[in-house]
Amino acid sequence: MTLGGREPDNDCVADVWISGAGMTRFGKRNESLPDLIAEAAYAALTDAGIDQPDALVVGAMNPEEFTGDGNFGSLINTHLGLAKLPALRVETATSSGLAAFYTGFAAVAAGLHRNVLVLGGEKMSHLATPRVSEIIGRSIDPHERRYGTTMPALAGLITRAAMHKHGLTLREISQVAVKNHTNAARNPYAHFQEPVTLEAVMESRVVADPLRLYHCCPISDGAAAVVLTSSRAPVRVAGIGQGTDSIAIRYRSDLTSFRATQVAARAAYRMAGFGPERVDVAELHDAFSSFEIISLEDLGLMPAGKAGRATLEGETALDGRLPVSPSGGLKARGHPLAATGIGQAVELCWQLRGQAGARQVAARVGLAQSIGGLATNNWVLLLEAAR
Amino acid sequence: MIESTLPASICPRCERLVVPPAPRCPDHGTAMELASVPNTGEVVSFTTLFSPPEGFRSPLHIALVELEGGARLFCHGEETKGVKIGSRVSVEDVNSVYYFSNMGFADRARLFWRRAGARGEKVAAISKSLVQGLLKGRSSGQP
Numbered sequence A: 001m002t003l004g005g006r007e008p009d010n011d012c013v014a015d016v017w018i019s020g021a022g023m024t025r026f027g028k029r030n031e032s033l034p035d036l037i038a039e040a041a042y043a044a045l046t047d048a049g050i051d052q053p054d055a056l057v058v059g060a061m062n063p064e065e066f067t068g069d070g071n072f073g074s075l076i077n078t079h080l081g082l083a084k085l086p087a088l089r090v091e092t093a094t095s096s097g098l099a100a101f102y103t104g105f106a107a108v109a110a111g112l113h114r115n116v117l118v119l120g121g122e123k124m125s126h127l128a129t130p131r132v133s134e135i136i137g138r139s140i141d142p143h144e145r146r147y148g149t150t151m152p153a154l155a156g157l158i159t160r161a162a163m164h165k166h167g168l169t170l171r172e173i174s175q176v177a178v179k180n181h182t183n184a185a186r187n188p189y190a191h192f193q194e195p196v197t198l199e200a201v202m203e204s205r206v207v208a209d210p211l212r213l214y215h216c217c218p219i220s221d222g223a224a225a226v227v228l229t230s231s232r233a234p235v236r237v238a239g240i241g242q243g244t245d246s247i248a249i250r251y252r253s254d255l256t257s258f259r260a261t262q263v264a265a266r267a268a269y270r271m272a273g274f275g276p277e278r279v280d281v282a283e284l285h286d287a288f289s290s291f292e293i294i295s296l297e298d299l300g301l302m303p304a305g306k307a308g309r310a311t312l313e314g315e316t317a318l319d320g321r322l323p324v325s326p327s328g329g330l331k332a333r334g335h336p337l338a339a340t341g342i343g344q345a346v347e348l349c350w351q352l353r354g355q356a357g358a359r360q361v362a363a364r365v366g367l368a369q370s371i372g373g374l375a376t377n378n379w380v381l382l383l384e385a386a387r
Numbered sequence B: 001m002i003e004s005t006l007p008a009s010i011c012p013r014c015e016r017l018v019v020p021p022a023p024r025c026p027d028h029g030t031a032m033e034l035a036s037v038p039n040t041g042e043v044v045s046f047t048t049l050f051s052p053p054e055g056f057r058s059p060l061h062i063a064l065v066e067l068e069g070g071a072r073l074f075c076h077g078e079e080t081k082g083v084k085i086g087s088r089v090s091v092e093d094v095n096s097v098y099y100f101s102n103m104g105f106a107d108r109a110r111l112f113w114r115r116a117g118a119r120g121e122k123v124a125a126i127s128k129s130l131v132q133g134l135l136k137g138r139s140s141g142q143p
Helices: A031-048 A062-067 A072-079 A098-108 A129-137 A151-166 A170-184 A198-203 A259-272 A289-298 A308-313 A329-334 A339-351 B105-121 B120-141
Strands: A016-024 A055-058 A088-089 A115-120 A206-208 A220-231 A237-242 A281-283 A365-370 A377-385 B005-010 B031-038 B040-051 B060-067 B072-077 B090-092 B097-102
Touching: A016 A031, A016 A062, A016 A339, A016 B120, A031 A062, A031 A072, A031 A115, A031 A220, A055 A098, A055 A339, A062 A129, A072 A088, A088 A098, A098 A115, A098 A220, A098 A237, A098 A339, A098 A365, A115 A339, A129 A151, A151 A170, A151 A206, A151 B040, A151 B060, A170 A198, A170 A289, A170 A308, A170 A329, A206 B040, A220 A339, A259 A289, A259 A365, A259 A377, A281 A339, A289 A308, A289 A329, A329 A339, A339 A365, A339 A377, B005 B120, B031 B060, B060 B090, B060 B097, B072 B090
Parallel strands: A055 A088, A055 A115, A281 A365, B072 B097
Antiparallel strands: A016 A220, A016 A237, A115 A220, A237 A377, A365 A377, B005 B031, B040 B060, B040 B090, B060 B072, B090 B097
16 A cells, blocks of 8 residues: 555544434425525434534535535534534535544544534535536546546446456346335435336436446435434444545546545444444445445455345345345435435434334444545444444 | 657656656655656546536547556547457547547557567567457457
């Protein structure tokens, strides 16, 4: 490894717990971004049984471009009637939600605050699709963007390379979308509530060859929130890790796995003191269906080259060996950028507390993975039900 | 014109090459030195965009190419018909935009001839390029 830095020493990390979780329904929403964030914030505070936290961390990727508003730490604490509380805004592109989670976690673990309200949200469905794609695409390397590379274009290159290397098939990739739509149909918070057939996915129009429309996540609005606390609660943060890679895809030596996920996973497992074998349920970043398969392997949840087949055989379904994205994932629950990572934590929290309704699975340990940009800045979070 | 060079930069510490030239090595942060690399290489992957961003024609063919020496770069292409991962391509700079084109058998043979000529190993190179041409020709029927 080059310039890897020293591995962090986790012996001094104090226990941090999730005492409250809440989110809005994801999808096309008419409310403003501050109103959506407030809806999630009050749900999480009520769930935690507190009126106000000691501090706020707001995850937001591109609110200036999407909504025209800025200064989001202050905008949100004022909107919530908590203007006297410290607030800051955190951003790591499409993984901003878990970046905000990490910031709140670090503050509680360090003893700086007892209760931190972590918020994430995005509002973009009011803009035309090409405009949204262009704004999200600004997270791509500027030189590579001059070639018309959008997120779907880079995902198309990666998908083709993965199919070539591992013999991954379009059918296996498409099954990710089918499975996630099936799960979302049981989730009242999901953007899409209808199942889709394998044929419909495979016959949808080509977006970035070989990726088709139904392999790509939708444009969603929404917000999610958690309260992190230093006092014991039903769900503990077992581990969290960050991993990075060059924003320039041309500087990477391998297209078919994401170093940023692998490094983040290693850090999270090290902090937790256990490995992938203890993970019972996962929420993964399927911005493009092939990314769920790549991520299963990067996280050590499936052997390299096996995740496609396992998906087709139902191993990742709600009733499978390892349920993946019971919420419906980015594809069907929706992907309001900075809300997504926190939304994953909210779903895992509900799963671990046995509050996930029709999509409940048996789980003691849950893993969330969030991809920032084209896997330039990724996060892995491990949550554990208190014994 | 199939054989020429492209401007690159090289890391004095690890000898990594990048195209276009960059001030710092992506791996070491070391100041890079200017270099040049052959404009031929292999397709790492490619895609065709049917709804490209504003200002680009549709469909838009984009490839990631690894040049000899290891530097990778994004290119546009006229088409991706007949292109596969691993296809030999040459890359040209047209008004500061790189374009790839599939190297046909004749191009590859000429390239081998020219390189072999410099080393005085024409016969070996011709037979090698013929064999490679046959192999490529045979595999091109595969899906």
